[in-house]
Amino acid sequence: MELGIRNVQKEFGGFTALKDVSLDIRSGELIALLGPSGSGKTTLLRLIAGLDFPTGGNVFFGDEDASLKSVGERNVGFVFQHYALFRHMTVEDNVAFGLNIRPAATRPPKHEIKRRALELLDLVQLSGLAGRYPSQLSGGQRQRVALARALAIEPRVLLLDEPFGALDAQVRRELRRWLREIHDATGHTxxxxxxxxxxxLELADRVVVMSQGKIEQVGTADQVYDNPVSPFVYGFIGDSSVLPVRVEHGEVWFEDRSIGLKAHNVPSGSAKLYFRPHDIELLDGCGGCIAGTAGVSRRVAGTKRVELAIGGAGHRVEIELPVDHPAASRSRIAFRPRRWKLFQDDIEAPNEVALPQPVAA
Ligand SMILES: Nc1ncnc2c1ncn2[C@@H]1O[C@H](COP(=O)(O)OP(=O)(O)OP(=O)(O)O)[C@@H](O)[C@H]1O
Ligand SMILES: [Mg+2]
Incomplete structure (x- = not known):
């Protein structure tokens, strides 16, 4: 089922939780809504589910405007972070619940409901636990029952709100992989x-990055990581370092020196230079580069993160070095970002630099 979210607005009293949100979701796609707390992810999911209604705009299921349809009419399955299973029901009855409460006319026969519940428990790798009660399961097992229950009604769309949020990192990783497999097997949107x-980034076909009730960027994991369209996305996805710079006649300047980066087609003015701490080249001399005084360093897996104080105002950026690199013990380090992006100050839209070319030192 394709979903179309068109210019959706959601106000709570005087507060605007979603601002003109538009998004097209393809049939069978696995989409992640990613953003900091309060950015509007749950609000958007609830509008898609029909648990709440937009104050402006429309939600389409295929060609059909579903904006004012109820949850039941939309036929969606959902799982929430703290999704309570019915404690007094067995695992099997929990899974069968959505089918058992259907009106007689559309309810499958008892043996068919049982067959389907057991089949789903098999899919979520819980066969054998059908007779247990929720209190006799681990957190990860409960989340899988919740997912089986959501799938039981054969939803047109499956909506998951931080379903693994409460679980530890290891279990989350396993459930993540497993969710991707189920998604591929069932083909649900x-x-x-x-x-x-x-x-x-690991799970989704496309990631929707949200901030303050707006969509900042929609793209594959590679697109949002390699080509962030705004300072927010650059800072939010992956690690980043930022330096306030100036563009003058196609060159990037930091304080009183050119740092050896060409910025063709970028109008002169102040800007922020963004780069990834690992995506740099170290230099011996500094004819046109960034140089700073090494401060605190910390070990991150197989690498060393060094904080550098740069220039008179002591701006701090982080760079990443191999642990055994000689520069790691130096007090003065010179480098140049290999890949980078400029965002001009005072302008909402980013001014992209298509192919950054370091100037020969
Ligand atoms: N029923 C409501 N009444 C008033 N404000 C609300 C209501 N529901 C959500 N909000 C506000 O809308 C904003 C977005 O909330 P939402 O729950 O969508 O955030 P979220 O991105 O899911 O955050 P989190 O990651 O913390 O779950 C928040 O500022 C929240 O306080
Ligand atoms: Mg939420």
């Missing part, structure tokens, strides 16, 4: 909310 970028 799935919208998945998370504020864990690793989860979003």
């Amino acid at each position: 799935t919208v998945f909310v998370t504020h864990d970028q690793e989860e979003a």
